[in-house]
Amino acid sequence: GAVVSQHPSWVICKSGTSVKIECRSLDFQATTMFWYRQFPKQSLMLMATSNEGSKATYEQGVEKDKFLINHASLTLSTLTVTSAHPEDSSFYICSASYAGSNYGYTFGSGTRLTVV
Amino acid sequence: KNEVEQSPQNLTAQEGEFITINCSYSVGISALHWLQQHPGGGIVSLFMLSSGKKKHGRLIATINIQEKHSSLHITASHPRDSAVYICAVKGNQFYFGTGTSLTVIP
Numbered sequence: 001g002a003v004v005s006q007h008p009s010w011v012i013c014k015s016g017t018s019v020k021i022e023c024r025s026l027d028f029q030a031t032t033m034f035w036y037r038q039f040p041k042q043s044l045m046l047m048a049t050s051n052e053g054s055k056a057t058y059e060q061g062v063e064k065d066k067f068l069i070n071h072a073s074l075t076l077s078t079l080t081v082t083s084a085h086p087e088d089s090s091f092y093i094c095s096a097s098y099a100g101s102n103y104g105y106t107f108g109s110g111t112r113l114t115v116v
Numbered sequence: 117k118n119e120v121e122q123s124p125q126n127l128t129a130q131e132g133e134f135i136t137i138n139c140s141y142s143v144g145i146s147a148l149h150w151l152q153q154h155p156g157g158g159i160v161s162l163f164m165l166s167s168g169k170k171k172h173g174r175l176i177a178t179i180n181i182q183e184k185h186s187s188l189h190i191t192a193s194h195p196r197d198s199a200v201y202i203c204a205v206k207g208n209q210f211y212f213g214t215g216t217s218l219t220v221i222p
Contacts, residue, residue, distance in 0.1 A: 105161065112157060
């Protein structure tokens with residue numbers, strides 16, 4: 001149980017375009033979802049926290065206009081990288097917390113974004 | 117200084133060896149997670165601990181809240197255990213260690 005599906009697993013896009021990454025909780029309602037970014041050889045960095053039906057909370061240094069997060073339902077959160085640039089190339093991972101399990105968190109499989 | 121420190125950063129072991137990865141943290145936490153990240157990038161949650169010890173197959177995780185320290189042990193290591201193991205703690209936010217890259221040689 002408590003599976004999070006992240007899609008796509010990899011994407012290549014041209015500079016200036018926008019890319020949407022989806023994170024779905026398949027068998028539970030995710031009250032809170034988290035978006036992380038990982039640079040090569042580095043650990044995960046929290047980008048933002050999203051709660052269903054409200055605006056996301058962004059970590060310091062993360063551009064909210066560039067990384068648009070929508071958590072419109074209890075099973076879906078999306079991260080849109082707008083006007084992508086090569087420096088946005090990275091590995092993006094979501095995780096979700098689920099009610100009914102003490103401090104339970106589960107992770108998506110990640111999306112590797114390459115901007116050319 | 118990182119809130120979460122892992123050691124060692126890199127570890128190479130022969131198949132069958134007993135492996136220990138350590139994690140120390142400096143913040144108050146509600147839970148500690150051990151994560152496994154394979155070369156493709158996908159992350160699997162191995163354990164979530166708030167006290168004591170948990171065992172799953174050949175994996176054992178322990179935590180000492182007073183000492184703010186956790187260990188992940190792998191018994192009878194196998195090449196398929198090769199991955200990056202990440203310690204993460206949940207305080208007022210998630211803090212991640214930089215990971216331990218484990219390579220198990222046949």
